[in-house]
Amino acid sequence: MSDTISPLAPKKQPRMPAIDGLRIATAEAGIKYKGRTDLLAMVFDEGTTVAGVFTRSQCPSAPVDFCRQNLPGGSARVLVVNSGNANAFTGKKGRETTALTAEAAAKAVGCSTNEVFLASTGVIGEPLPAEKFSHLLEGMAKAAEPALWSEAGKAIMTTDTYPKYATAKVDFGGAEVTLNGIAKGAGMIAPDMATMLSFIATDAPIDARVLQDLLSKGVGKTFNAVTVDSDTSTSDTLMLFATGAAAKRGAKRVTDVKDPILVPFRRALNKMLKNLALQVVRDGEGARKQVEITVTGAKSARSAKRIALSIANSPLVKTAVAGEDANWGRVVMAVGKAGEPADRDLLAIWFGDIRVAVEGERDPDYSEADTSTYMKRDEIVIRVDIGLGRGKATVWTCDLTKEYVAINGDYRS
Amino acid sequence: MSDTISPLAPKKQPRMPAIDGLRIATAEAGIKYKGRTDLLAMVFDEGTTVAGVFTRSQCPSAPVDFCRQNLPGGSARVLVVNSGNANAFTGKKGRETTALTAEAAAKAVGCSTNEVFLASTGVIGEPLPAEKFSHLLEGMAKAAEPALWSEAGKAIMTTDTYPKYATAKVDFGGAEVTLNGIAKGAGMIAPDMATMLSFIATDAPIDARVLQDLLSKGVGKTFNAVTVDSDTSTSDTLMLFATGAAAKRGAKRVTDVKDPILVPFRRALNKMLKNLALQVVRDGEGARKQVEITVTGAKSARSAKRIALSIANSPLVKTAVAGEDANWGRVVMAVGKAGEPADRDLLAIWFGDIRVAVEGERDPDYSEADTSTYMKRDEIVIRVDIGLGRGKATVWTCDLTKEYVAINGDYRS
Numbered sequence: 111m112s113d114t115i116s117p118l119a120p121k122k123q124p125r126m127p128a129i130d131g132l133r134i135a136t137a138e139a140g141i142k143y144k145g146r147t148d149l150l151a152m153v154f155d156e157g158t159t160v161a162g163v164f165t166r167s168q169c170p171s172a173p174v175d176f177c178r179q180n181l182p183g184g185s186a187r188v189l190v191v192n193s194g195n196a197n198a199f200t201g202k203k204g205r206e207t208t209a210l211t212a213e214a215a216a217k218a219v220g221c222s223t224n225e226v227f228l229a230s231t232g233v234i235g236e237p238l239p240a241e242k243f244s245h246l247l248e249g250m251a252k253a254a255e256p257a258l259w260s261e262a263g264k265a266i267m268t269t270d271t272y273p274k275y276a277t278a279k280v281d282f283g284g285a286e287v288t289l290n291g292i293a294k295g296a297g298m299i300a301p302d303m304a305t306m307l308s309f310i311a312t313d314a315p316i317d318a319r320v321l322q323d324l325l326s327k328g329v330g331k332t333f334n335a336v337t338v339d340s341d342t343s344t345s346d347t348l349m350l351f352a353t354g355a356a357a358k359r360g361a362k363r364v365t366d367v368k369d370p371i372l373v374p375f376r377r378a379l380n381k382m383l384k385n386l387a388l389q390v391v392r393d394g395e396g397a398r399k400q401v402e403i404t405v406t407g408a409k410s411a412r413s414a415k416r417i418a419l420s421i422a423n424s425p426l427v428k429t430a431v432a433g434e435d436a437n438w439g440r441v442v443m444a445v446g447k448a449g450e451p452a453d454r455d456l457l458a459i460w461f462g463d464i465r466v467a468v469e470g471e472r473d474p475d476y477s478e479a480d481t482s483t484y485m486k487r488d489e490i491v492i493r494v495d496i497g498l499g500r501g502k503a504t505v506w507t508c509d510l511t512k513e514y515v516a517i518n519g520d521y522r523s
Numbered sequence: 524m525s526d527t528i529s530p531l532a533p534k535k536q537p538r539m540p541a542i543d544g545l546r547i548a549t550a551e552a553g554i555k556y557k558g559r560t561d562l563l564a565m566v567f568d569e570g571t572t573v574a575g576v577f578t579r580s581q582c583p584s585a586p587v588d589f590c591r592q593n594l595p596g597g598s599a600r601v602l603v604v605n606s607g608n609a610n611a612f613t614g615k616k617g618r619e620t621t622a623l624t625a626e627a628a629a630k631a632v633g634c635s636t637n638e639v640f641l642a643s644t645g646v647i648g649e650p651l652p653a654e655k656f657s658h659l660l661e662g663m664a665k666a667a668e669p670a671l672w673s674e675a676g677k678a679i680m681t682t683d684t685y686p687k688y689a690t691a692k693v694d695f696g697g698a699e700v701t702l703n704g705i706a707k708g709a710g711m712i713a714p715d716m717a718t719m720l721s722f723i724a725t726d727a728p729i730d731a732r733v734l735q736d737l738l739s740k741g742v743g744k745t746f747n748a749v750t751v752d753s754d755t756s757t758s759d760t761l762m763l764f765a766t767g768a769a770a771k772r773g774a775k776r777v778t779d780v781k782d783p784i785l786v787p788f789r790r791a792l793n794k795m796l797k798n799l800a801l802q803v804v805r806d807g808e809g810a811r812k813q814v815e816i817t818v819t820g821a822k823s824a825r826s827a828k829r830i831a832l833s834i835a836n837s838p839l840v841k842t843a844v845a846g847e848d849a850n851w852g853r854v855v856m857a858v859g860k861a862g863e864p865a866d867r868d869l870l871a872i873w874f875g876d877i878r879v880a881v882e883g884e885r886d887p888d889y890s891e892a893d894t895s896t897y898m899k900r901d902e903i904v905i906r907v908d909i910g911l912g913r914g915k916a917t918v919w920t921c922d923l924t925k926e927y928v929a930i931n932g933d934y935r936s
Contacts, residue, residue: 165859166860166862167856167859167860168858168859168860168861168862168863168864168865168866168867169855169856169858169859169865169867169870170859170867198852198855199852199855199867199870199880199883199884199885200883200884201868201882201883201884202868202884203884233852234852234853234855234856235851235852235855235880235884235885236885237884339838339839341837341838341839341853341856341857341860342856342859342860343856344855344856344859424754425752425754425838425923425927425931426752426754426931429927429928429931429932430931430932431932432928432932433931433932435932438648439611439612439646439647439648440647440754442582442611442612442647442648442757443580443582443647443754443755443756443757444754445581445582446578446580446581446582446583446755446757447579447580447581447754447755448581449579449581450581451581452581452582453581454581454582454583454612455614455615457582457612467612467648469614470612470613470614471612471613471614471615471616471648471650472612472648472649509932510838510928510932511928511932512925512928512929512932514838514842514928515842515845515923515924515925515927515928516925518838518839518842518843518846519842519843519844519845519846519848519922519923519924519925
């Protein structure tokens with residue numbers, strides 16, 4: 111947790127309701143941080159289904175490996191998350207820790223280790239002894255209560271400057287169900303490692319296969335469309351749990367991805383995924399501005415997304431935004447380096463509603479004063495039309511400031 | 524040109540000899556800069572052959588398009604380079620400027636416009652009127668002299684903190700030939716655009732096809748193995764000219780890439796390409812440290828290079844180096860995100876000669892004190908063994924400092 115809260119933090123936090131069928135406990139295990147909680151246990155009733163998406167890193171952390179192994183079972187009884195140590199690049203010791211933690215968690219709630227899910231965030235390459243916290247799990251499982259979402263969001267923070275919450279009520283074939291989500295973001299500091307973790311839960315009764323389909327499709331335009339610095343954590347984890355408790359209130363169990371009952375739920379889930387993903391971006395290290403980049407007119411949606419990410423990850427574009435400079439030349443450069451079909455002389459570029467370039471040249475009506483005023487905003491929208499096809503994509507990032515370098519480079523000098 | 528010279532600048536500059544068969548002139552055209560030269564003309568004797576490699580950007584500048592068009596002719600009589608304006612993303616006007624400049628240059632030296640080569644570096648998106656400098660070319664062609672390499676290197680600078688030179692004498696089948704090279708680097712400031720330009724000339728008699736083969740093969744481990752910030756200019760240009768004047772001193776004309784006469788020449792050329800490429804890196808914006816990254820044990824050389832570039836372009840690795848922190852966790856992260864075959868538990872990582880990680884864990888003999896001392900150096904060597912195959916690659920970059928952000932983002936705030 112940082113002393114200075116991001117200027118892009120939400121003005122107020124939502125009140126997080128309880129979700130039937132799950133209970134929460136947090137604890138101060140003292141893994142790295144002192145005087146704050148660093149351990150979260152979420153205990154699920156029997157019948158809870160689970161879906162997950164994980165980092166694409168070829169060198170994932172031990173907990174990511176562990177979750178991937180259990181995911182095909184589709185059943186979850188307990189989630190254990192610690193902050194302060196990522197248990198990543200810890201070799202055999204890392205696997206021992208996930209095994210021991212899973213055993214302790216399974217014993218605490220009376221389930222199989224196949225129904226345990228784990229996530230760790232913090233220092234990388236430092237062994238994480240299970241003894242540091244596994245003895246706490248039994249007491250936590252007993253003490254867990256439904257209404258502790260606010261505490262859950264805080265326990266998983268590392269260098270986040272604010273906890274990240276979202277909640278929604280949504281119709282589920284006549285019954286009302288709840289969706290709650292928490293996330294921690296891409297902040298990193300002395301020798302901590304950035305990791306995006308997010309956990310969403312609902313009382314809707316949804317089969318695991320359907321849940322996975324919802325989540326896998328939902329991330330494309332949300333969590334997989336945000337970038338802080340192009341660096342991919344070894345530990346990124348996003349999980350969705352469905353306790354099914356709303357079935358007692360008459361909600362029908364959904365077993366088919368095409369079930370029309372899912373329409374409002376899918377919409378609410380996707381909105382929540384975007385909300386949480388943007389909260390992560392807005393808490394990017396040193397971020398002072400949110401940047402939305404939309405590419406239209408590309409050869410395909412895939413091509414549009416690649417171009418958009420090339421712009422979003424360009425240090426030159428990001429420093430220009432930090433400097434409040436509508437430097438469209440750097441946007442052209444980033445389009446050009448993406449390696450996707452593009453024709454310089456067909457490009458048009460907007461900052462907000464101001465068209466700065468058209469047909470490969472500066473817009474004849476370009477006004478330096480107008481764009482300068484626009485660039486002072488907190489939220490910058492860049493749009494590029496490639497002029498070749500109908501492919502479209504939007505991604506989000508933040509600016510690149512000296513604070514980013516300071517957070518990630520200064521601590522030893 | 525910047526006020527503060529990079530701490531990584533060469534301690535002394537080489538004395539640049541004349542090259543038979545070419546003459547040089549520079550001028551103050553006042554395109555953008557005042558009180559300095561910003562125009563270079565290099566005039567070649569008849570029979571000069573030429574090779575070139577250019578940016579891979581899908582949105583190249585007008586001069587890049589122009590050179591690409593003339594290159595298959597293989598013959599060069601004049602090179603015109605201006606600094607202060609990149610003539611990039613200037614639409615139809617940009618093409619008019621290259622056409623007018625080429626006509627003026629061809630007239631000045633009495634050749635076809637197909638034998639003219641052009642390069643521009645500086646502001647992007649700003650029209651570059653040919654009238655600003657084309658009238659100077661006739662006088663320059665007349666006044667040109669062989670021994671002005673030092674002036675040539677200065678005229679093409681933009682935000683470089685030092686001019687970049689290299690020279691070599693090499694045996695060419697019994698005759699001695701000379702190789703001279705200049706470069707300008709990846710520095711950018713208020714609203715200038717980074718561009719790498721480099722021009723090499725020799726008096727060796729070499730056919731254009733052979734020359735192109737030498738250059739195309741030479742860049743892989745030199746200019747195409749360096750990165751400052753992963754951003755690709757619209758204007759990157761590297762050209763090699765061979766006047767053939769050494770034939771008068773008995774040098775045999777080389778028409779076959781396999782001719783053994785080329786062996787020492789190829790070696791000298793490759794060494795020069797690496798020398799100039801490293802000078803560019805060492806003058807990267809805000810650079811305080813040179814970073815060499817070698818990946819061994821990858822599945823293939825191509826895979827090794829991708830992993831090495833993933834490490835070299837990682838903001839987190841680069842800020843860690845700036846902070847003098849041997850943060851190997853971030854190196855693992857960058858290996859993981861490269862998307863190439865890698866097995867976390869087989870990785871070994873060295874900083875200099877110090878092995879910091881082995882078999883997916885921190886090295887048992889790891890010494891924080893030793894690595895901290897090592898990280899204070901100007902030149903940092905990171906080696907990663909993937910443990911899967913025999914693929915190997917080396918790339919070079921610089922650290923990412925607050926000065927980079929200041930140079931590229933601060934000028935409007």
